[in-house]
Amino acid sequence: MAVSVDEAVSAGPARDHTPPARRFRGRGRSALEVALLTVLAVVMLFPVLWMIETSIKENRDVYAIPAKFFDFDVTLDHFKDVFVAPDGGRSALSVSFLNSVVVAGVSTVLATVLGVPAAWAYSRFAVKAKKDQLFFILSTRFMPPVVVVIPIFLMYRQAGLIDSKLGLILIYAAFNVPFTIWMMKGFVDEVPAEYEDAAMLDGYTRLQAFWRYTLPLLVPGIAATAVFALIFSWNEFVFATFLTSSDSVRTAPPAIAGLIGGTTTDWGLVAAASMVFALPVLVFAYLVRKHLIAGVTLGAVRR
Amino acid sequence: MASAPPPARGRSRRLSDRGLAVAFISPAMLLLLAMSVFPLLWALYLSFTDYSATRGGPANFIGFGNYTAILTSAQVHTRALTTLIYVVGAVGLQTVLGFGIAYLISRRTHGRGVLTTLFLVPMMLSPVVVGLFWRFMLDAQFGVINSMLGSVGLGQVEWLTRQRTALLSLVVVDTWQWTPFIMLIALAGLTAVPKYLYEAASIDRASEWFRFRTITLPLVWPLLLIAVMFRAIEAFRLFDLVYILTNGGPGVSTETLSFHIYKVAFLGFNTGTASAYGILMVLVVIVLTQLYLRYLNKLKEG
Numbered sequence: 001m002a003v004s005v006d007e008a009v010s011a012g013p014a015r016d017h018t019p020p021a022r023r024f025r026g027r028g029r030s031a032l033e034v035a036l037l038t039v040l041a042v043v044m045l046f047p048v049l050w051m052i053e054t055s056i057k058e059n060r061d062v063y064a065i066p067a068k069f070f071d072f073d074v075t076l077d078h079f080k081d082v083f084v085a086p087d088g089g090r091s092a093l094s095v096s097f098l099n100s101v102v103v104a105g106v107s108t109v110l111a112t113v114l115g116v117p118a119a120w121a122y123s124r125f126a127v128k129a130k131k132d133q134l135f136f137i138l139s140t141r142f143m144p145p146v147v148v149v150i151p152i153f154l155m156y157r158q159a160g161l162i163d164s165k166l167g168l169i170l171i172y173a174a175f176n177v178p179f180t181i182w183m184m185k186g187f188v189d190e191v192p193a194e195y196e197d198a199a200m201l202d203g204y205t206r207l208q209a210f211w212r213y214t215l216p217l218l219v220p221g222i223a224a225t226a227v228f229a230l231i232f233s234w235n236e237f238v239f240a241t242f243l244t245s246s247d248s249v250r251t252a253p254p255a256i257a258g259l260i261g262g263t264t265t266d267w268g269l270v271a272a273a274s275m276v277f278a279l280p281v282l283v284f285a286y287l288v289r290k291h292l293i294a295g296v297t298l299g300a301v302r303r
Numbered sequence: 304m305a306s307a308p309p310p311a312r313g314r315s316r317r318l319s320d321r322g323l324a325v326a327f328i329s330p331a332m333l334l335l336l337a338m339s340v341f342p343l344l345w346a347l348y349l350s351f352t353d354y355s356a357t358r359g360g361p362a363n364f365i366g367f368g369n370y371t372a373i374l375t376s377a378q379v380h381t382r383a384l385t386t387l388i389y390v391v392g393a394v395g396l397q398t399v400l401g402f403g404i405a406y407l408i409s410r411r412t413h414g415r416g417v418l419t420t421l422f423l424v425p426m427m428l429s430p431v432v433v434g435l436f437w438r439f440m441l442d443a444q445f446g447v448i449n450s451m452l453g454s455v456g457l458g459q460v461e462w463l464t465r466q467r468t469a470l471l472s473l474v475v476v477d478t479w480q481w482t483p484f485i486m487l488i489a490l491a492g493l494t495a496v497p498k499y500l501y502e503a504a505s506i507d508r509a510s511e512w513f514r515f516r517t518i519t520l521p522l523v524w525p526l527l528l529i530a531v532m533f534r535a536i537e538a539f540r541l542f543d544l545v546y547i548l549t550n551g552g553p554g555v556s557t558e559t560l561s562f563h564i565y566k567v568a569f570l571g572f573n574t575g576t577a578s579a580y581g582i583l584m585v586l587v588v589i590v591l592t593q594l595y596l597r598y599l600n601k602l603k604e605g
Contacts (some may be wrong), residue, residue, distance in 0.1 A: 024312045030410075037407045037418065040400075044422055047436045047479065050447055054439070067450035114334060117327035125324040140339040142588050147581030149567050151342035151349070154356060174338030177331050206323055235429035237543040242569070253431040257547055261434065267439050275430040285427040289420065293491055296426070296484060298505035298532055 055079065055271035062268050078272035092247045093273055096255035100277075102252055104164050104233035107172035111229050115171070115180025116222055120210060122181065123188035124196070134185075137178045141298060145238040153242060163245050171239050176229040183228070183291075183299035187221030188214070224288045228295040231281050252277050317511040343585075350579035357572040370577035378555075379563070379580075386559045389470065390538045393477040398531055400478065401485025402523075408486075409493040419490065434547025437476045438463065467554035469549050473557050476548060477541070481534055488530040492523035525603055532595055536588060560584060 053072075054062055061072035076212045080166060085091040122130060150172060153162070161167035191214050199209035237253040259270050288295060350369055354362035374380050408418050426435065440447050441462035449459045462472045496519060504514045542561040545551060551558040551566070558566070564584070568577030 033410060035406050037358055037404070037411070040404055040407075041418065041421055043478070043481070044425060046425055047440060048428075050440060053456070058418075063445045065445050066452065067445070067447040068456060071406050114331040118331040121324040121327035125320055127324055133367065137335065139589070140335055142536055142585075142592070143339070143343070144542070144561050144564075144581065144584055144588075146540070146542045146564050146568075147346065147584055148339070148342055150564075150574060150577055150581060151345040154349075154574070155345065156344055157356075170334075171338055174334050178333055181331065196320050231427070237431050237546075241546075253429055256435065257431050260438065260547075270435055270439065274435055277525065278432055281427050281429070282424065285423070286420070289423075292423070293487060296487070297529075300529075 007116040051271045051274060054267060055269060055275050059266075059268055078268040079276070080150065081266075081269050081278055082273045093252070093255055093259075095247060096250050096252045097276070099165060099248075099250060099253040100234060103168045103172065104230050106165075107233050108226050108229040110169065110173040111176035111180050112222060115177045115225075116165060116184050116218070118177075119181045119184030120188050120214065120218075123185050124193060134182070137181055138298065138300065141175065141178050144214055149238055149242045152239070155303050156243060162243060163249050165249055167243055168240060168249075168251065171243070172236065175236075179232070180225050180229060183223060183225045183294055184218070186294060186299050187218055187225075191217050212276045222297070224291040227255050227288045228282045228291075234281060345460070346578040346581055349457060349575050352575045352583050354575045355572050356568075356574045361576070362374040365575075368585070369576045372576065373580050373583060379560075381555070382558055382560050382563045385470065385555075385557065386539065386561075388540075389473060389477070389557075389559060390535055392474040393481070393538055394534045396474065396478045397534065398484050398527070401509065401530075402489045402527065404482065405486045405489035405493055406519075408490060419487075422486055423483045425480045426487075428480070430480070430543040431547055433476065433480050434544050437479075438548055439471070441472055463549055464553050466553055469553055469557045473545065473548060477538065477544060480544075481537075484534060485530050489523060489527055492526040493519065496522045528599055528602070532592065532599075536592065539588065540584070586591045 053069075054072050055078050057068075058073040058075050059067050064072075081091070083091055083094045121127065122134060127133065147183075156162045156167050158273065161170070195211040195213045195217075196206065199213050200206060204212065235253065236251075237257070240251045241254045241257070244254065247255075251272075256270065256273050259265065259273065285292070314325075323434060349362065351364055351366060352362035353368070354363050379475075404422060408415055408422075411418070428436075441449075443459065443461045444463060446462070448462065453459065460468055462468050500518050501514060504518060509517075540561050541559055542565065545557055545559055545562045549557040551562045560580075564577050564580050567573050567580060571577075
């Protein structure tokens with residue numbers, strides 16, 4: 001099973017077998033450790049807090065020198081600007097958010113529909129050169145995106161897929177399939193093959209056995225895997241930048257990046273847009289925290 | 304679960320199994336072949352030509368010309384050095400920090416879940432968002448970092464517009480985002496160390512340092528090395544953060560290999576050269592990972 005955070009944060013190594021004489025020193029040390037952890041946590045979280053603060057600050061406070069930490073006027077204008085255009089219509093940013101939802105959602109469904117059956121087949125059957133196939137599948141994820149984007153760009157130009165959501169969906173699905181297969185194979189391996197054998201003794205075909213017995217048991221694993229695929233597609237920037245150009249197709253990452261540049265940058269708006277964009281990911285990541293290690297390592301590190 | 308009467312026995316099981324395996328695997332394989340292998344083969348072909356995506360026209364075969372041009376280019380050598388400094392600096396820093404934080408967390412009994420979750424936030428954010436965060440904070444005029452430096456009496460630093468500090472900023476931001484990754488994996492390793500080993504050690508009155516050196520570290524080491532490999536591969540191909548944070552500048556001081564490929568391909572429009580460049584990068588990743596994995600396997604056996 002993949003190591004889960006909950007598991008990883010359960011009971012720790014046994015301590016406190018130290019004789020009383022050393023215990024006092026241990027307590028001082030423990031206080032030092034807590035202090036150190038607190039400082040590290042504050043440093044790690046400060047940028048996020050600063051961004052949240054910036055997103056609710058009045059513009060003059062955003063650019064205040066020296067920076068204002070507490071004493072500022074609160075406004076939700078920046079969040080309004082994320083969704084509403086100055087003329088009252090829908091803003092380009094909100095369109096890009098919607099595009100992100102569509103592209104990430106559909107590519108995730110596609111990767112899941114293609115990846116889960118493949119993972120099951122790799123787990124259950126003696127496929128020729130199985131190890132090589134699996135390694136090949138994994139290795140497609142190690143290519144630098146900038147390298148792949150050049151031929152993909154040319155290919156899409158030929159196929160008329162440049163600047164289309166379908167183009168993004170296909171490439172994201174292709175990048176998520178290896179991950180889905182690797183992570184799902186782990187989940188399938190944990191469901192005893194005997195269930196299927198038993199079902200087949202009852203006269204079901206292999207496919208029926210998979211569908212009626214194994215698949216329902218895989219649902220939590222599928223959900224976790226899909227969430228990781230969703231996060232990847234949601235955050236992806238390189239392909240989104242080079243394969244799309246028009247506002248009606250562009251996803252959120254390049255749209256948010258487009259807010260900078262020129263002579264001035266509306267940092268309040270950038271902060272608010274970043275917040276809106278990051279929120280779903282944080283919620284999703286919290287939902288799959290048990291599977292984080294398998295997820296961030298493509299399922300390659302498991303125990 | 305199923306209450307319906309079992310259907311009649313189907314055809315030969317083995318035959319249907321093989322058919323099923325093919326039917327289940329081939330769609331995924333086809334997508335991979337179309338979107339990963341085919342583009343890579345195309346890039347391989349282009350890498351031997353002088354093709355330019357804007358100029359169009361026929362691609363002339365020029366053999367290994369692109370490869371020799373890249374491998375002998377002084378520009379590429381400086382980019383390689385920049386990338387090396389960045390990868391070693393960032394991955395080294397996050398390994399030390401990540402392991403340190405994991406060690407501290409593993410020694411706490413309370414609030415571990417909350418702490419772990421909080422520390423993981425940077426890792427989940429998109430590189431675009433992270434790049435923008437930091438670009439804002441490192442701004443020379445109204446950036447909060449300089450503001451804080453000023454309030455403790457230190458001078459202003461032009462983080463992103465000075466050559467040395469720009470590369471340093473890149474290392475810092477990457478470390479900020481990916482320390483949680485190392486921490487997560489180190490924490491998993493640390494909590495998996497069997498308790499009885501510590502108990503045995505404390506019966507022997509072994510010192511804390513001795514326990515750490517002879518029990519904790521050797522058991523966590525292999526997992527940590529895998530985490531380092533993942534991070535090194537990711538850092539080697541880094542593009543988006545550079546693009547957002549520094550755009551390769553000032554000058555070319557933060558131009559990594561990935562960023563340079565982008566410039567050759569999309570600003571210089573030398574598609575053939577960029578393809579050869581890319582193929583070389585893929586080769587470097589494959590060769591280094593293979594060597595590293597071989598070393599890891601030896602370590603596990605030994």
